[in-house]
Every structure is written in C-alpha cells, then in structure tokens.
Amino acid sequence: MTVAAAPPSAPLDRLSDLFWRRPRILLALLLAPPLLWLGIVYLGALFALLAQSFFSIDEFSGVIDRSFTLKTYAELLRPANLDIIVRTVLMAAAVSLASIAIAFPIAYFAARHARGRWKAAFYLCVMLPLWSSYLVKIYAWKMILAKEGIVSWAAAGLHLGWLLDGILGLPVIGGPSLSISYIGTFLVFVYVWLPFMILPMQAALERVPATLLEASADLGAGAGQTFRHVILPLAIPGIVAGSIFTFSLTLGDYIVPQIIGNSANFIGMAVYQQQGTAGNIPLAAAFAVVPIVIMMAYLWFAKRMGAFDAL
Amino acid sequence: MACAVEFERVARHFGEVRAVDGVDLAIPEGAFFAMLGPSGSGKTTCLRLISGFDQPTAGHIRIFGEAVEGVPPNRRSVNTVFQDYALFPHLDVRDNVAYGPMVRGVPKAERHRAAEEMLALVKLSGYGDRKPGQLSGGQRQRVALARALVNRPRVLLLDEPLGALDLKLREAMQDELKALQTRLGITFVFVTHDQGEALSMADTVAVFTEGRIAQVGTPSEIYERPRTRFVADFVGSSNVLPPEVAARFGAGPAWASLRPEALRLTAPGGAIEGRVTATRYLGAGTRVGIDIGGVELTALTPAGSPVPAPGERVGLAWAPEALHLMEPGQ
Numbered sequence: 146m147t148v149a150a151a152p153p154s155a156p157l158d159r160l161s162d163l164f165w166r167r168p169r170i171l172l173a174l175l176l177a178p179p180l181l182w183l184g185i186v187y188l189g190a191l192f193a194l195l196a197q198s199f200f201s202i203d204e205f206s207g208v209i210d211r212s213f214t215l216k217t218y219a220e221l222l223r224p225a226n227l228d229i230i231v232r233t234v235l236m237a238a239a240v241s242l243a244s245i246a247i248a249f250p251i252a253y254f255a256a257r258h259a260r261g262r263w264k265a266a267f268y269l270c271v272m273l274p275l276w277s278s279y280l281v282k283i284y285a286w287k288m289i290l291a292k293e294g295i296v297s298w299a300a301a302g303l304h305l306g307w308l309l310d311g312i313l314g315l316p317v318i319g320g321p322s323l324s325i326s327y328i329g330t331f332l333v334f335v336y337v338w339l340p341f342m343i344l345p346m347q348a349a350l351e352r353v354p355a356t357l358l359e360a361s362a363d364l365g366a367g368a369g370q371t372f373r374h375v376i377l378p379l380a381i382p383g384i385v386a387g388s389i390f391t392f393s394l395t396l397g398d399y400i401v402p403q404i405i406g407n408s409a410n411f412i413g414m415a416v417y418q419q420q421g422t423a424g425n426i427p428l429a430a431a432f433a434v435v436p437i438v439i440m441m442a443y444l445w446f447a448k449r450m451g452a453f454d455a456l
Numbered sequence: 457m458a459c460a461v462e463f464e465r466v467a468r469h470f471g472e473v474r475a476v477d478g479v480d481l482a483i484p485e486g487a488f489f490a491m492l493g494p495s496g497s498g499k500t501t502c503l504r505l506i507s508g509f510d511q512p513t514a515g516h517i518r519i520f521g522e523a524v525e526g527v528p529p530n531r532r533s534v535n536t537v538f539q540d541y542a543l544f545p546h547l548d549v550r551d552n553v554a555y556g557p558m559v560r561g562v563p564k565a566e567r568h569r570a571a572e573e574m575l576a577l578v579k580l581s582g583y584g585d586r587k588p589g590q591l592s593g594g595q596r597q598r599v600a601l602a603r604a605l606v607n608r609p610r611v612l613l614l615d616e617p618l619g620a621l622d623l624k625l626r627e628a629m630q631d632e633l634k635a636l637q638t639r640l641g642i643t644f645v646f647v648t649h650d651q652g653e654a655l656s657m658a659d660t661v662a663v664f665t666e667g668r669i670a671q672v673g674t675p676s677e678i679y680e681r682p683r684t685r686f687v688a689d690f691v692g693s694s695n696v697l698p699p700e701v702a703a704r705f706g707a708g709p710a711w712a713s714l715r716p717e718a719l720r721l722t723a724p725g726g727a728i729e730g731r732v733t734a735t736r737y738l739g740a741g742t743r744v745g746i747d748i749g750g751v752e753l754t755a756l757t758p759a760g761s762p763v764p765a766p767g768e769r770v771g772l773a774w775a776p777e778a779l780h781l782m783e784p785g786q
Contacts, residue, residue, distance in 0.1 A: 359509050360542035362529040364556040364607060374559070378546045 198430035207424060217427040221435070226415070230435055233412040236327070236402075237395035240334040241388040244342040247335065248387065249380075252343050256350035271340050279337065283404050286333045290323035290405065297322070320407050330406035334395050341390035349383025350376070385447045389440065396436035412436060458520065460485045460611050460643040461506055466515035467667075468501050475501040477667035478515070483611075483645060483660070485520075488637050490654035491647045493664030494690065499647045502664075503613050506645065507536050520610060530559075534611040535604035539619060541596045543588035549575070549599050550584035556607040574602035577636070594625045601633075605640070614646035618653060630657050651691045655679060663687050680715070681780050688713035688782060695719070695753045702781070704728060705774070711782045716743065718778035719755035721764060722771040729771045732764045746770060 164171040200209050201216045220226065255267040274282065289295050300309040313319045313326065320326030353376065361371040399413030410418075412432055420429035447453070463481035467474065476498040483489045491499040504510040505517055508529035517524050524532060535556070543552050550571045551558070557567035568584075575581055578598035588596055597617065604612055617633070618626045634657050637644045648654050654661050655675040662672045663686075671683040682688035685696050694713040702708035705728065721744065730748035742763045744755045755772070757763060764770050 354540070354542065356538050356540055356542035357544060359507075359529070360536070360538055360544070361555070361559075362509075363507060363534075363536045364559060364603065365530045366555075366559040367530055370559045374555070375544060 194430050194433055197426055198434050200427045200430075202425050202427055209426060217431045220428060221431050226432075229410045229412060229415050229432075232409060233396055234439060236331065236334065236411065237392045239331055240338065240395045241342075241391045243331070243335045244339055244391045245346075245384055245388065248339060248342040248346050252346035252350055252383075253376075255343075255347045256353075257355075271343050274336075275340055280400070282337060283333060283401055286329075286336065287324050287405055290329045290332070292322035292324070294322075294324070324405050325407050327406060327409075330402050333401050333405050334391075334398070337401065338391040338394050341394065342387035345386035345390070346380060346383040349380045349386070353379045382453055385444075385453075389444070392443065393436055393440050396439065458485045459483065459518070460487065460520060461645065462516075462518040462521075463502070463505075464516040464518070466502075466505065466512045466517055468498075468505060468510060469513045474667045476505070476512070479667075479669055481662065481669065481672070483643060485643055486641055487643055487645075488634070488657060488659045489643070489645045490658035490661045491645065491664060492649070492651060492654040492661050492691070494649055497664035498667040499662075499664045500615060503536075503615055503645065503647050506611070507534055507613055508532050533609055534613055535607050535609035536613040536615065537597075537600045537604050537617050539615040539617075541588075541600040543596055543599055543603070545588055547587075548584065549580070549586050549588065549591070552588065552599055553584075553603045553606050555603060570606055571602070574606040575599075577605070578602045593620050594629065597621065597629065601636075605636075605642075609642060611643045611645060614644065616648055617646055618650075619648075626653070633657060655691070663690065665690075682713055683783055685711055685713075685782060688780075693754070697779075698751070701748075701751050702779070705779055706776065707779045707781060711784060713780050713782060714753075714774060714778060716754045716756040717741075718774055719753065720773045721746075721755055721757060721761075722773050724769045724771050726771040726773065729769060732766050732768045732770060734766055735763055737763075744770075746772065748772070 198217055199213050199215070200211050201214045202209055221230070251267075251271075255264065255271075259267050291297075297306075297309060300306050309323075312328065313322065315328075318327040318331075320328070323329040323332070357375055357379070358371055361375045366374065397413050399411065399417045402409070402411040403414055412435060416429045416432045419425045419432060459482050461481070461483040463479045466476060466479045466481075468476040479498070479502060481502075491502060493499045501510060505512055506519070508524065508527060511525070519532060519534065544555065547555070550568055553571035553574050554562075554567040557570055562570070572581070572584060575584060578601050580595060580598050580602065583591070583595065583599075588599065591599065597620075601617075614633075618629050621629060630653060633644070646657070655678070658675060660672065661675055661678045663670045663678060665686050671678060671687045673681075678687065678691050682691060682694065688694040688696050692715070694715055697705060697708075697712045697714060699709035699711060702710060702712035705712070705714070728748055730746040730753070733745040733747050733752065735745070736743040738756075739759070741756050741758050744757060744764065746753050746755060753772075
C-alpha cells in the first residue's frame with residue numbers, strides 16, 4: 146500500500162481528520178459560542194427590554210403592572226416626552242450630516258491619495274482620539290468651550306468677539322457660552338463620533354476602482370459630475386454605515402448632553418432618569434425602543450432609496 | 457489623408473523610468489491602428505497620453521491637428537474601452553451606455569433611445585435593465601464598446617480589448633470589431649500584446665519596445681519584413697539568423713529572419729542539413745525543431761506532409777526571397 150499514509154495516531158490527528166470529513170461539525174463548533182452569546186445574552190436582553198415597554202407603572206404606588214398595555218407608549222407621546230425625542234433626533238441628524246461633510250474629504254484623501262507612511266499616519270490620527278477616555282475628552286471640551294476658555298480667548302484676540310457673541314445670540318441654539326448651548330453639545334458630539342464616520346466611508350471609497358473615475362472623465366464628465374454620478378453613489382453604503390454609528394450613538398448618549406449643553410433632556414438622559422431616579426422602568430424601556438425604531442426606519446428608507454444597490 | 461493622432465517626439469518619464477521615450481507617430485484618420493508590444497513597452501502609456509489620463513513629459517500630441525496639452529480627458533473627442541471595462545456597477549446597462557449623453561445634458565428619453573440603438577449595434581438589445589454584475593465577460597465588453605461609441609468619438613481607444621475573453625469569444629469579437637470599424641469609419645487605436653490579434657485586425661501596426669517604436673507598417677510588412685531582431689522575434693517567433701548563419705543560407709552577412717513556414721524539409725543532402733530535435737503537433741501543421749550545427753531552427757510543416765522523428769537527419773529548402781535581412785542591433 147502506497148496510497149494511504151501513516152494511520153492517524155494522536156487524538157488531535159483523528160480530530161483533524163473528522164473535521165475534514167465532516168466540515169459542518171467544525172462550522173457548528175466555531176459558530177456555537179457567538180450564536181449563543183448573540184441569541185441569549187444580546188437578543189434575549191433586547192426582548193426583555195421590549196417586553197418591559199408594554200408594562201405600565203402604577204403612578205401612586207410605583208409598582209410595575211405586568212399586564213400588556215400600550216399606556217406607556219401613549220405617555221411617550223406627551224408633549225414633554227415628544228420634545229425630548231424630537232430634540233434628540235434633530236441633534237443626531239445634525240451631528241450625522243456634519244460628520245459626513247467633515248469626514249468625506251478626509252476619507253477621500255486617505256482612500257485615493259494616501260500611500261504607505263501617509264496611510265499609517267491617517268489611521269493613527271483618526272484612531273488616536275479613541276484611545277483616550279471619553280469622559281476626559283468631554284471635560285476637556287467643557288474647558289475649551291467655557292466662557293473663559295480658549296475659544297473665547299482666541300476670538301477676543303482676533304477681534305472676533307462680536308462673531309462669537311453673534312453666534313451665541315442665535316435663538317434656540319445659542320446660549321450664555323458655547324459650553325452651555327446646543328452648539329456646544331453639537332460640536333462635542335461631532336468630535337467624539339467623527340472616527341466612526343471616517344472609517345466606513347474610507348473603506349467604501351477604497352473599493353471604488355480608479356478606472357471608474359477615469360471612465361467617467363473619458364465619457365465627458367467634469368469633476369463635479371463624476372462626484373455626483375459615480376463617487377457619491379458608490380460611497381453611499383459607507384456613508385449609511387457611518388451615519389448608523391453617528392446617528393445611533395447620538396440617540397443613545399446620555400453623558401455629553403449632561404456635561405455640555407443647556408441641560409435640556411435627550412433620550413439617553415431620559416432613559417437614565419426614568420430607570421435610575423424615577424424607577425419607571427416601562428417608560429425607560431419605551432424610550433429605549435425609540436432609537437431602535439428610528440434606526441430601522443432609517444435603514445428601510447436607505448434601502449428603498451437604493452443605498453445598497455452597489456454592494 | 458488627415459491625421460487623427462500625431463505624436464511629435466513624445467516622452468513620458470516616471471522618475472528614472474522612461475515609459476515612453478521619444479515617440480513619433482502619425483495615425484491616419486479612419487485607420488485601425490494597433491500598438492503592439494510586450495508589457496512595459498510603453499504602448500498603454502501612449503494610449504493614456506491620447507486619452508488625457510497622462511501628460512507627456514516632453515513633446516507634443518495633436519488630435520485632428522489640435523494640440524491637446526492641458527486639455528482634460530472630458531474635453532477630448534476620444535473615448536476609451538477600458539481593459540477591465542470599468543462599467544459603473546450601480547447603473548444598469550442602459551444608464552451605463554447613456555452616461556456620456558447624460559453628462560452632456562441630453563434629455564432622458566433621447567439618451568435612452570441612443571443607448572438602445574447602440575446596444576442593438578453591439579447585439580445586446582433587451583439587456584438594458586440588467587446590472588453589469590449580471591453579464592458575462594463578453595457581454596460586458598460589448599457594453600463598454602457601446603458606452604464609448606454612443607458619444608460618436610472621432611477616435612476610439614481600446615486597451616487590451618479582448619484580453620479577458622476566452623479564445624473562441626476573442627476570435628468572434630475580432631471579426632466583429634473589424635466589421636464595426638469598417639462600418640462606422642471611426643479611427644480605432646488599440647493596444648495589445650497579442651501579435652495574432654494585431655496582425656488580424658489592424659491595418660497598421662506599431663511595434664513597441666522599451667518606450668520606443670521599433671517598426672510601423674502594415675501587418676504583412678511587419679510579419680514578412682521585420683526591421684529588427686526584436687520585431688522578427690516578437691511578431692510570430694521567426695527564425696532569427698545571426699550574420700554567419702545567414703551567410704550559410706546565401707545572404708548577408710547580416711542578421712536575417714526566416715519564417716518557420718518558409719522552411720521546407722527535404723531528404724538529407726543539399727546546401728544545409730540538420731538533425732531533428734523535437735516535434736510539436738499543432739493541428740494545422742507540425743512545428744519541427746532542427747539543429748543545424750549550433751543553431752536551432754524551427755520549421756512549420758503543413759498538415760498531411762510526413763513528419764520526421766526526433767534524431768532523424770533532414771535537408772532544408774527555402775525560397776531565397778523569404779530570407780529577409782534586418783538592420784543591425786536589437
């Protein structure tokens with residue numbers, strides 16, 4: 146016999162042979178832990194949360210009534226709560242749009258022009274802010290944006306104090322100082338979530354072959370037309386992915402608006418207060434469902450608009 | 457005849473690398489012009505200089521008499537069929553073809569009609585709704601062709617247009633491209649490393665090597681009267697005879713080329729004889745390697761004639777006019 150090699154001796158060899166004969170066993174073994182985690186810990190917790198939102202709380206005793214009701218959702222639509230939702234969604238949309246505008250040139254440069262060492266420098270610069278504590282960064286921003294902070298100081302030094310005052314004097318988004326206004330909250334949100342927009346955008350732009358841009362120019366398109374008809378449509382999956390991050394992170398955050406801003410309530414803060422201070426877990430759960438529904442609607446809309454056609 | 461494309465001492469250097477090194481070229485209007493050469497010979501760079509994706513380091517390029525220095529690709533009356541086709545993956549076939557008219561502001565109905573016409577021309581009627589990802593390689597090639605032709609270019613550039621297709625399809629497309637060019641009368645300039653493709657399709661061939669043009673001529677001139685050893689060797693594996701061997705064949709002394717099909721095998725004896733080293737059956741004939749004392753020659757015997765066995769001694773006969781003397785040097 147020259148065909149068969151040495152018979153398997155060690156148990157590991159036999160195991161390896163078994164996996165070769167039955168690849169599905171290996172697949173099952175590899176997938177079981179993550180699926181268990183996803184199925185039980187993650188989705189289980191999510192469904193428990195969803196279920197809570199259909200319970201209600203007795204306003205006098207504070208006892209949770211575990212029978213199905215839509216009362217809590219009705220409460221969500223009260224003007225005070227609706228205000229919170231609208232404010233948060235507007236902030237998340239503004240943060241996402243600003244992130245797209247700022248991230249695009251950076252991602253485009255990294256994807257199309259940066260090579261070798263420049264590329265490494267790009268990744269370092271984008272990731273570096275993520276390495277330091279989120280709280281430290283936010284408190285640093287509070288100092289930067291405060292009335293006696295570096296922004297006011299620089300504006301005064303450049304004789305642009307009138308501009309800063311003008312911006313702070315704007316209705317609704319202005320305030321006594323940048324750190325106590327919607328503008329401040331917005332700036333800090335854009336700062337902390339920007340890397341989550343740049344990276345998927347860069348990945349999407351990197352997948353656009355250079356010959357497509359040449360083909361577009363060859364067919365008579367100017368730079369603006371190539372951008373509108375080729376680059377943008379092909380970058381949209383990346384933009385959508387990035388905006389899912391910036392949008393949902395803003396929808397759920399409760400720390401930034403607590404430290405920087407005019408102490409107006411956001412969804413994250415409402416969840417925190419309802420379940421921590423007020424003990425109204427059903428309402429907290431109902432608040433938590435809002436971002437999920439909004440994100441699902443957003444994805445459905447993006448798919449309908451053909452955002453993923455190029456995938 | 458008017459010149460579609462003219463190169464005047466054109467060079468394109470990438471740092472130390474001289475991709476194109478002093479090329480003079482005149483492509484007549486209506487020609488089917490092939491740029492033939494091995495990879496790295498500068499032929500693709502020349503094509504990119506015409507399309508405007510690259511700028512010459514030195515020299516001048518004129519398209520229909522107009523200098524094109526500083527004219528961006530989108531303002532040149534040339535269109536390109538890319539090697540990888542470069543179809544837009546997010547647009548369907550119709551919108552891919554209608555892309556050129558769309559960026560020029562042609563209304564939707566009109567440009568879609570033009571696209572359908574072009575798709576019919578390349579025999580893809582009814583494929584307008586598909587995405588490029590749903591097409592085969594040959595179909596994508598046709599879409600790329602239609603997308604370029606819909607703009608009515610004065611010069612069509614084709615970069616290795618058939619490189620990604622299998623043999624059967626390649627031969628069919630060769631015939632079709634040739635027919636299309638004759639019918640439209642547009643100047644076609646195509647780049648290829650396949651000498652068979654260049655010889656069968658083009659009416660003029662420029663052979664490139666190391667950033668320069670080794671020879672320009674009709675396919676039969678290039679094939680039968682190669683100017684240099686490189687051309688003889690690259691265009692159809694000719695027997696290249698060093699001067700002293702050429703002298704034994706009664707020519708020279710100079711470098712000479714002798715096509716394998718011009719060598720006939722005879723019985724031993726005569727002016728030159730040799731020993732058969734190997735035979736290779738090709739279907740339409742058999743390629744026979746013959747050692748004539750230090751030099752190995754190749755003869756192509758037609759199908760049906762007797763094939764000698766390796767080791768056998770054979771004589772060689774040839775028509776004197778088939779022996780072509782070349783210029784010295786590479």
